Amino acid sequence: MxxxxxxxxxxxxxxxxxxxxxxxxxxxxxxxxxxxxxxxxxxxxxxxxxxxxxxxxxxxxxxxxxxGSAGAATGHIRIDPAYPHSFVYDGGARYFPMGDTAYELLGESDAAIHQFLDSRAAHSFNLVRIGAIAPGFWPFGGTPASPDFGTVDEAKMQKLDATFDYAKSVGVNIELIVWLYDAEGGNGMWGNTAQENQWVDTLVGRYKDRTNLFMWTVTNEFERYPTAAYSYEESDVDWAKSVAARIHGIDPIHAIGAHPSVWISEFPPHGSFHSYKGTAQHLPQVVWPLWEQSAISVLNVQNNQGVQPGYWNNGVTYESTDWQGSTYPVTWTSEGWDMEGPGMEDSVAEDWSHGKPVINTEFGYQFEAGASGFGVTTKQLHSPASVRRKAWKITTAGGYFCMGFAHTAVQFDATNIETWRPAQLETLYDFFTQNTQYxxxxxxxxxxxxxxxxxxxxxxxxxxxxxxxxxxxxxxxxxxxxxxxxxxxxxxxxxxxxxxxxxxxxxxxxxxxxxxxxxxxxxx
Structure with missing residues (x-):
């Protein structure tokens, strides 16, 4: 750097x-x-x-x-009450989160975890999103197919302890996702309130004092509660709010978010959207209506385009669209989708106006060499140019972002940890943190x-x-x-x-x- x-x-x-x-x-x-x-x-x-x-x-x-800012990067990271769309350490230093995603990191060897964290820290990434339950990391008794949620595997929890320790030693903070959304992500306990509460109490009680815990995320794609299907119901929001309230009751310091999926999609007829308590989703897509007057303190967003989300057709497919009088083409290339992300800035700005920090934690994963298999299965891979454009739109509309790179975001490939191209995002980070009072x-x-x-x-x-x-x-x-x-x-x-x-x-x-x-x- x-x-x-x-x-x-x-x-x-x-x-x-x-x-x-x-x-x-x-x-x-x-x-x-x-x-x-x-x-x-x-x-x-x-x-x-x-x-x-x-x-x-x-x-x-x-x-x-x-x-930059005066002060030290010591203590917890909090939402700054003076500038409530930003973050600050107890010691006074500002925190500009720039994150990477590795849902399955805890399922890897200690050596791979250390290599990944070292690699990200060396290129200005100061945050990583990980699942507290993930493939290869089952912190309970039994198995995902035959779980014993009443038993917590202390050896697994100690591995999470050690991951927090090592991340802190290299300057990386953690967004800890309480549940992913499949059996290996712990959704077998969904619908059993006692089991859910026991896990929340155990996890939050253990890590609430960690100074490099940046944020709790209730779950990745909360609309998949409780069946794991992509189906939105108002009760999904109410459940996420209740979990957030329980987390906040144990840990009143750290930020809390809930990562969406179906809520931000439109469906036939064109322009039709879900609603929550009388407020309908609209263009540009926003999340603020879900989390008013709740313990959700950060607007955690999944938004690939802003005004024309992808739809599933043997993977995610995007189409060219018109927005505010301009045409925005979309092309599938040898390096994934090439697009500008129409309306992303409008989405962020509207969410921002409702008084909470905005973080887009999933706006497409960056293509890297050898990633053809990933691209075939999801087609959420984007060219580095697309990622750059979207990242700048997000940040110049007041938001922050977490990235994902092809080999480590969803299916972690320990042999390709260094196969990534972070330079354009380093430029963005250096610009904002060294030269502005953002x-x-x-x-x-x-x-x-x-x-x-x-x-x-x-x-x-x-x-x-x-x-x-x-x-x-x-x-x-x-x-x-x-x-x-x-x-x-x-x-x-x-x-x-x-x-x-x-x-x-x-x-x-x-x-x-x-x-x-x-x-x-x-x-x-």
Whole structure:
């Protein structure tokens, strides 16, 4: 991971100071104080509302600004009461979650678990989603086919203890999923309230004091309760709420979520959706109606497109769609689905507006070499470019994300732990944590066109994402702003002219084709 030491401005000329290479720190590193200081600005001026020009390359990895936060990455991670869409350590350091998914991690050898966690921590991934019950990891008596849920296997629990310990030593936090949704995920106890409560009490009581526990997730795809079938009922939501309340009663510190599936799908006739207590799902798909006035404190989202979810046809199939006057093509390629994710930013922004952090924990898995078998069975594999576009849409609409890579997300292949390409997501992480005050910002989609997204503290800082490049307008508060262009595919940073606005729309021409990120920050 490349750390950018400083940006300096002198006599209206940009000077890029030295950069140094450093790996992700050891103990507490990946979950440490998010980003170092780095102040800077851009040379030149432009007239009010004018186009900001582009200059030479200023290096790679981030844009001008000051990132990070004072304080230490110690104690528990909590939702920040001052900025309730973000997370902070007890010690004061901010936490920007960037996660990976390994549902079956606990079923692997200690060596494979350590290799996986080391690999993720070395590339800025500071969170991993794992099942507390999973194939190869049965923490009860009996077997999944003939379970004894009244007996807890202490040896298995000690393995989970050790996984928490090792993850903490390399700076990785854990989202612990109480149940997966099949027999090997513990659904045999579903419908037996006493057994469910016993497992919740055992698991939460044991791990509630873990400082690298980031979040409890009631279950993956809660709508599959209690039969494991993909069928939504309002009672599924009520059950998830009751489990969340029980978790919160034991552990009032940590965040709680519930991962959806069928709720976010539409079904024939086109545009028909489920509803909950009189509130219907709609376009763009959202989850907030499910979790109002509940112990669910994080809006945990599964959303592949935002306005046109996939449907099952020998695997997940996606189609081109129109949204807000634009057409969004979808293509199945040799590297999985290539798409832009229409409406994802609208989904996140609407959920965000209901006062809770938003984390998209499943928006398609990244294709990697040798992953053809995975692709045939689910076809949720996406090209790295698709993953990049979606990740930037999510974050510039105020959300966070957890990824999944082909060889380790669903079916864990210990021989391919290192077969993954995280560089484009590292660029995103470094940008936000080293160069912005993201926690003070909010989605402001109304200040850009319908094909773009914007995270901003108007008048102070703007991060605009232009998935289609071109010349785009951003509505600014009056003032002078430093400016920089980030190429999210390569990590290259281009200096731009300073922008001086009297208020209103300012036009910005992207430096080249493809997607671009524009970073504006008010001058001192």
């Amino acid at each position: 490349k750390k950018y030491a400083c940006w300096a401005v002198a006599a209206l000329a940009l000077a890029a100071c030295s950069s140094d290479d450093s790996s992700n720190p050891g103990s507490g590193g990946g979950a440490g104080a998010d980003g170092g200081a780095g102040t800077g600005g851009m040379a030149g001026t432009s007239g009010s509302g004018g186009s900001a020009g582009t200059g030479g390359s200023a290096g790679t990895g981030g844009a001008a600004g000051t990132g 926690w003070k910002m909010a989605p402001h989609l109304e200040l850009v066109d319908d094909e773009s997204s914007l995270l901003a503290l108007p008048g102070e800082e703007y991060v605009a994402y232009f998935p289609r490049g071109g010349t785009r307008d951003v509505t600014l508060e009056a003032g002078s702003y430093t400016a920089a262009w980030l190429n999210p595919a390569t990590g290259d940073l281009l200096a731009a002219d300073m922008v001086t606005s009297t208020g209103g729309k300012a036009s910005f021409a992207c430096p080249a084709s493809g997607d671009w990120v524009l970073h504006l920050k008010k001058t001192p």
